[in-house]
Amino acid sequence: MIDECLVTEFRIDGDDCPLARATEQVPVAIDASAPQLRADGNVLLHFSSPPDDRLPAVLDDDENIRYLHVTRTDEAYTYRCLSKHPCVVHELVDVGFLVESMQYNNGGATMRGAVVGNDVLRGVMEKAGQTVGIRLQRVYPLRADEESAIGRAWNLTPAQEESLHVAYEMGYFELPRSITADDVADELEISKSAFLERLRRAQQSLFGTLFG
Incomplete structure (x- = not known):
């Protein structure tokens, strides 16, 4: 049994993801749930951003985005759609990264999650480094009270x-x-x-x- 679980936060640049590309054109932060990869290779996305009508327009024009639905309130816009472009997070999940939250801004993504042990952490870093720019921003042991609190x-x-x-x-x-x-x-x-x-x-x- 491996006792050590590490909370990690990465900054990824260079991933050709529709949400990352959109934040290059519209200066907003997109908070996203972990994407769901379908068996056909398409990805289900659920995310939100501050109100800005430019973002849905940019996403609607992206040929990789389909079935875009936007719920608008004065405080936030919430999006659901299908993307034909799998992003690098799926490759990180395959080597052991447990995604908790993702935020896209300035053309890149900050991903927070957990890995079980340093060997898995090295594997995640190596995998991401093969395709995109990745920077480890924070890493610390998961505390016993962290999962509930x-x-x-x-x-x-x-x-x-x-x-x-x-x-x-x-x-x-x-x-x-x-x-x-x-x-x-x-x-x-x-x-x-x-x-x-x-x-x-x-x-x-x-x-x-x-x-x-």
Whole structure:
């Protein structure tokens, strides 16, 4: 039995994925669920972004995107579609990467998940390095309390939980407030609008759980 499970975060550039290409044209952050690879090689995608009508237009024009459906609210646009272009994440899954969250921005993707042991981590890095540019941003052992705790108890995504944690640690919720949303967004390496959208969604989940 292998005792060590590592939480990992990668930054990938050079993957010719429709979502990565779209963020080159439209400066938004796309938060995506793990893509589902079908037996025919096509991929089911489910993702969201801050409101911006340019993004659905760009995706609709992409020949690799089919059956695009967009749900629009004032706070976010939620997308479901089929992609004819498998991205590198499927190759990483094949060698042992357990995907938890993905975010596309500036033409690349940040992927967070877990690997079981350093040998698997090396295999994931080697596999990705064969096709795209990859940078390991963070790696740390999975704690015994990590799989239960805050995110699942309050119905938060990993990206929302991270944003709340970083904002709290930096003093964003203090009175008087000592830092700005721009400061937190810079620390998270996302746009201000993406941070505020995560914050609003996290608050909605928290209040929904509290007040039923």
